[in-house]
Amino acid sequence: MLSRVADNLYWMSRYLERAEHTSRLLAVKLETLLEQTPREAELSWRRVAAGLSGDEHVPSAAADAFEITRALAFDPENSSSLIASLQSARDNARQVREQISTEMWNQLNRLYLRLAPMDLATVWNDQPGHIFRDAVDELLMLEGITYSTMRHGEGWYFLELGRYIERAQLLSRLLDLHFGRASRSGTAPSYLDWVVLLRFCTAFEAYCKVYTANIRRDRIAEFLLFDPEFPHSVRFAVERLTDALTRVASGAPAQRRAACERLAGRLKASVDFGQIEELMGGTIDLFLTNIMSQCEQIHEAVQAAYISYDAETVL
Template sequence: MLSRVADSLYWMSRYVERAEHTARVIAVKLDSMVEQTPEDAAASWARVAEALSGEKQAVRHADAFAITRKLAFDRDNDTSLINSLSMARDNARQVREALSNEVWENLNRLYLRLSPVTMDSIWVHSPARLFREVLEDMHALEGVTYSTLSHGEGWYFLELGRHIERVQLVGRLLDLHFTAAANEGEAGPKYFDWLVLLKFCTAFEPYTKRYTASIRPQKIAEFLLFDAEFPHSICFSVDRMTEALARVAPGAPPARRAAVERLAGRLKSAVDFGQVDDLMRGGIASFIADVIRQCEQIHKQLYSSYITYGAETVL
């Protein structure tokens, strides 16, 4: 596969995953505001904004309207929902020949639908509804992507993009919640914040089926880090990354394959053999930060091995 095509498929998938995650987190947060005190809601919004934008102080004292506008519709915010969809669409356009009509039409229609929307136009009447509708469209896009594309080499670059992005997004949410719990005492996450964290990751119902309705931070960490069957757990995504890496560029020289596969294998071992009891005693935030860091290393090595490699690595 041409490195240009692999690059665009990989980034299209990352941006689609980022857009879906952003829409879901905003929808859940807007729906949950009425259940919290103003102080707790403000702290929760600050964590959400930091998780989605990476900016801590800029939004600490902003209200829900301003934060939602920044995270959803701000064209100057590189990680906003509209910018993520725009970048996904741009990458899809560059490899239009590698996509089905259904994938392109669903993605293009979603972007064109959201592009003219403003905060003022949605805020008065149930703003969460728009983001729930965006999520439905994202799920439709995911469905046609799965069912209309050949599951060949290009598919596995899509898988790599999706799951590298997902590990970092879920990891960031976990990191912020557990860091706040360790450092902020009574001002840290409350029972309702942990419940909302599960909903941020589409995990509330699967979690309650596994652990009943007992919302406990340690069990949440165990589920979102180590459950091998739940699609939004770190373990699940790492398994899919490892599988995808084994299937891309089958004709590549062994040395090129070995470097990135070794990094993925190291991450898989850390996740496979991690024990939540040990992490809760020894600092779970540092483990999550290390998982995110290893994902970034895999991303860089993936580029070096398969996308921007020099002529000397071909020989």
């Protein structure tokens, strides 16, 4: 497959994962708004904003829920907003219009055209969480459409690769905000915060099935990091991205493939053999930072091996 096409598919998928993550966080946040005290709500908003934009300080001028939501969802200037992610996903999809199925394009395009002109102010007083819940549903539908209308060939595995690298990074960042240094400096997360975290990862029901409704900090960390079967755990994401890597660029020289697979293997080993007891002793932030930087290295290795390699070297 063309290198540019692989790159577009990879980025389209990363942006869609980011859009889904943003929508879900906002949906959950807005749905649980009423259950929190103003102080709890503010701390919780900070975590959401930090988890989504990398900026831990929500500007004071934007300290109300409406402004934060607008900035995170509909600000085109904010490159990590929902609408910016969707637009980037769509721009990438348009460039590979002939590679993806018509059903996929229609679904993505319809969602974008519906959200782009939306004015948050007009829906704010009437269950604003709905629009984000709908967006999550539409994005999940797109995932299903992709699964069943596109050939599961190399292009599909580039989509998988993008999705799960992005997911591993987003999850790690979210976990870092709840378990890492940031969580110890301020007020410790409350019971409700833990439930909200699980719901951010669409994990509440799955967690309860494994551990019962006994909400414990270390078990949540273990579940979201190491559960091998839950799609929104770090380990699951790493497993899938490692698998995707073995299935792309089958004709590339062994040497270039090896560079990517070695990095992926190392990351996989660290989540396969990680021990939650060790991490809860105080090394969890280091562990999470490490996962994020390993994802970054894999990203760079893939670019170098398959996308932007020097043509002279292969002639």
